[in-house]
Amino acid sequence: MSDAPIAERLLAIFDDLPPQHQVAARWLLDHPHDVALLSMREQAKRVGVPPATMTRLAQRLGYDGFEELKEMYAASLRGHAEHFAGRTEKLLQRRALDGDAALTSDLLADLSGHLKLLSSATTLSAIARAADIVVERERLFCIGARSSFSSAHLAAYLLSLIGEQTVLADGAGSIGLDALRDIGPNDALLAMTIAPYTRVTVEAVAFARERGASIIAITDSNVSPIARQAKATIIVPTSTPSFLQTVAPALIVIECIAALVAARRGKKAVSAIAAAEDHLERFGSYYTDKTNKGRTS
Amino acid sequence: MSDAPIAERLLAIFDDLPPQHQVAARWLLDHPHDVALLSMREQAKRVGVPPATMTRLAQRLGYDGFEELKEMYAASLRGHAEHFAGRTEKLLQRRALDGDAALTSDLLADLSGHLKLLSSATTLSAIARAADIVVERERLFCIGARSSFSSAHLAAYLLSLIGEQTVLADGAGSIGLDALRDIGPNDALLAMTIAPYTRVTVEAVAFARERGASIIAITDSNVSPIARQAKATIIVPTSTPSFLQTVAPALIVIECIAALVAARRGKKAVSAIAAAEDHLERFGSYYTDKTNKGRTS
DNA sequence: CGTGCTTTGCAACAACTGTTTCATTTATGG
DNA sequence: CCATAAATGAAACAGTTGTTGCAAAGCACG
Structure with missing residues (x-):
């Protein structure tokens, strides 16, 4: 070049x-x-x-x-x-790549297919319904274990960033599900788990439901133990060419929900972010040199 | 084309x-x-x-x-x-959808573009290099703050699942970067941060580098404060039609790296997973009923 | 605390962008 | 052969381009 x-x-x-x-x-x-x-x-x-x-x-x-x-x-x-x-050249090129690049681009291709699945009408409306629930309820509890933890964490982070009241129910310090103790009908629980389903997550859903909370389930099948408990169920694909499963679609769903909630909150969300950033800046959380003030792109 | x-x-x-x-x-x-x-x-x-x-x-x-x-x-x-x-198609389609679905599918379309960027030759080889480093070094430390934390967490989880020695450097209990105390030349640090760059992450990279550790950087620009410190730098797109940034590409990169490492470890990785699952089953971490035995996809 | 230098943003600039109008030419069909 | 339509080129259009001059602000150095 x-x-x-x-x-x-x-x-x-x-x-x-x-x-x-x-x-x-x-x-x-x-x-x-x-x-x-x-x-x-x-x-x-x-x-x-x-x-x-x-x-x-x-x-x-x-x-x-x-x-x-x-x-x-x-x-x-x-x-x-x-x-x-020519595109064909590119394909040939791929076959010629060493195993590494081949595996990686196969994986990316798979994910690209998964993205298409996510834009199906049923998924889109499920996502919208989830956003509705978040906006309607006072507090949002988020739970997810093991590989699903990253999505749960992101959900809690993003939504609290835009001003929602969120609680991340992780097990730090073995306090387990204590965070859910006072969950009630005015609250929602966003739960995520994929096969093999984590017991605590399933139990948390059951518990929250007893308490009258609205459930948002992100899971991998309609017959997942949490799917039918939920008011909004979003099914995400998890397969990959590797023997590991992917949580990327789930994470993307989280980001979509957050974007929708932000859109509905409008200015309120923007000012919440501004406040959060001020807060962080005051505590020097951000690295600054004269270089990088704004966000590009 | x-x-x-x-x-x-x-x-x-x-x-x-x-x-x-x-x-x-x-x-x-x-x-x-x-x-x-x-x-x-x-x-x-x-x-x-x-x-x-x-x-x-x-x-x-x-x-x-x-x-x-x-x-x-x-x-x-x-x-x-x-x-x-299919821009025109998509535009028409979008107009027909209500605001929610429109925003969501825009977001998904953006991500689809980002996926393509990830399969560029430079990114692919950077990912392969990162996997090399993980395999070569004894231990892998993972760090990421705020929105990047989910990716760091997943990296630590996946790689330890397949038998790598990994340490997640989060700040739980305010122990901060203590986890890095004994990092050395035989170790690697996988660090992830996007604008606005988090101070602790940048500092962790600088520290690890002083100690002679190999750095894998996942960030949003070649001039990010951690990009040039690293032995392997993977640039991920973060823009979305919403005003929130996306970490999905970063997470996907993590999964790619994990897949590559698993591939290289071969049987060793498979048995590591099996061992981990046995372990979990013994402690009843998984939810079981006669319905869901296998993994659905 | 100034001095000289660099960096910065604004406003004005001429040059050029893609488009449209209109008169003219060319082709077509009865 | 004429009548009608299509195609063409020149010129004028408003909008945008990349550039530069200038004044204000920022900076380092003595």
């Missing part, structure tokens, strides 16, 4: 660049495909710097202006495109 | 096109790479037709104007081919 040298040079001098130029440089590094395809102003807008900064960065790199730099990226894109001219 | 359908259609109606339009169409067919990279006027000049002809040809193809056609070619250049392939 002919933009590779540019990227390298950019990386080399990156630390010596003034802050705004670093922000711009970061865009070039992170979105090489877009440089030639978007107008400079458009890119400037996306990064959050004035157009002039783009031109200046290009000039600093020794080019006449941003247009010349764009030309370079265009050339590299052309080369790249020719290289990838 | 998303310009393929255009090319096909162009070819089909070519003979019925008026002479000047044929000339223009020939350009599109012969120089698909340039369509998105050159201005329409420039292309018109090269072909020898007035600019208007270009616009008119595009309109004849059903597009609003040449700009829209350019957009299609741009998408195909980016490699997001699939993503834009």
Whole structure:
């Protein structure tokens, strides 16, 4: 790629660049495909710097202006495109890859299929129903064990970030399900488990149901022990070409629910996030150098 | 490629096109790479037709104007081919859905694009390198905070499941980074953080590096504070149509690494899992009824 | 605490973008 | 051969492009 040298040079001098130029440089590094395809102003807008900064960065790199730099990226894109001219080549290429890359891209292909499943009408509406429940109820308890714990944790984190009252029921310190002690009809329980189903999760669901709480179940089958207990059941695929199962679809469902809840809360969610970030900043949780102020993309 | 359908259609109606339009169409067919990279006027000049002809040809193809056609070619250049392939369909479909389902399927579409990015050659090889490191080193420490914690947790869980020596460095009980106290050259640290970067994670990486440990970084940019510290750096996309970021790609990378490590360990990994499951069964961790014996998918 | 230098954002710039209108030419069918 | 429609090219259009001049702010150094 002919933009590779540019990227390298950019990386080399990156630390010596003034802050705004670093922000711009970061865009070039992170979105090489877009440089030639978007107008400079458009890119400037996306990064959050004035157009002039783009031109200046290009000039600093020794080019006449941003247009010349764009030309370079265009050339590299052309080369790249020719290289990838045919899809068939790519497939052949894959077979030729060593086992590692083959396994990995098989796994990714599988997941891509799973994503399609998630966008089926039944799943979409189940997700929407789950979001409804979260919005309606006062508190949300989240539970998930073993591989499902990561999803449960993310659910608790994201939803509390956008201002929901959430409680993560993990077993830290062996307190087990004590967190659920005062769960009631005004609360909801988001439970996630896939085969082989974890006992505590199943029991937590049963318990929460007795108490009149609304259940949101994320699981792998309609006959999963928690599926029929729930007010909203979301079935996620878990198969992979490896003998390990995947929880990625489940995690994605969590993110979808969070996005929906955020959308419904609207400004309230935005200000909750802002407050959370202020809080974190005050305690110096974030790493800062003059470089990375904003979020790219 | 998303310009393929255009090319096909162009070819089909070519003979019925008026002479000047044929000339223009020939350009599109012969120089698909340039369509998105050159201005329409420039292309018109090269072909020898007035600019208007270009616009008119595009309109004849059903597009609003040449700009829209350019957009299609741009998408195909980016490699997001699939993503834009059924863009119009998707847009129509989306309009028909209520707001909830629309947002959700947008999110899923975005993720689908991210998956493609993950299967790029550079990412694949970075993942393979990461797996190498895990296999080579004696112990693997995992760290990730906030939204990245779920990925770190899953990494620690999966890899210990298949028999790797793993330590999850979370801050439970405020012990902070004590877990890293005795990290050394024979160990590896898998660290994950996305903007805004969490201070402890960045510091943990710096510390581990001083101690001579190998770093595997999963982050969102080449200029992330941990990217250049690492022996293997995997860049994951995090953007979504919502204002929340996604960690799904990162989680998927984790699963890929785990799958690769499992593959390399071979039988050893399988027996490790079997042992772990026996262990769990003995302690009654799993829920059982006559219904659910095996794993559904 | 200034001094000189760099960095930054704004506003104005001319050049160029893609589109459209309209008069003219060319082809087509009765 | 004319009448009608289609195709064409020139010119004008508003909008956007990338660039630059300038003033204000920020910074390091003495």
